[in-house]
Amino acid sequence: MYNKILLATDGSEHSRRAAEHAVMLASGNSHTTIVIVYVVDPNKVKSDILENWNGPDIGDKRRLRLRETERILKKTRASYEINILHGEPGPTIVNYANKNQFDLVIVGSRGLNVLQEFVLGSVSHKVAKRANCPVLIVK
Secondary structure, eight states, rough: OOOEEEEOOOSSSSHHHHHHHHHHHHHTTTOEEEEEEEEEOHHHHHHHHTTTSSSTHHHHHHHHHHHHHHHTTSSSEEEEEEEEEOOOOHHHHHHHHHHHOSEEEHHHHHHHSHHHHHHHOOOOHHHHHHHHSSSSEEE
């Protein structure tokens, strides 16, 4: 049904469930490719570095967030790839989805930054409004 699925993840519980739905949708089609995107927000990078200046590599936290998603996707026969993008998450995901002509975008309903969802509107809401393909928002 869907041959090219974009899965946006941030390591949150909602994005873990989104990954499970991606696997479920891809399991019936061996031609499905799932593209995982993790968006590094430049505003968040600064605060991560300041908070963890004396800790282990900051990139390790990002890899840990992607590890669970990758573990879930290994359950399916669908091929997958991981892309790390840079920018504001909502517009970056939309831009990537629209430029690469995906059949479906899957995103969790809430990410790691709950406060920002109330103030600025959620990433999932922005993606649903602006993507040129169907968007599945997973709770």
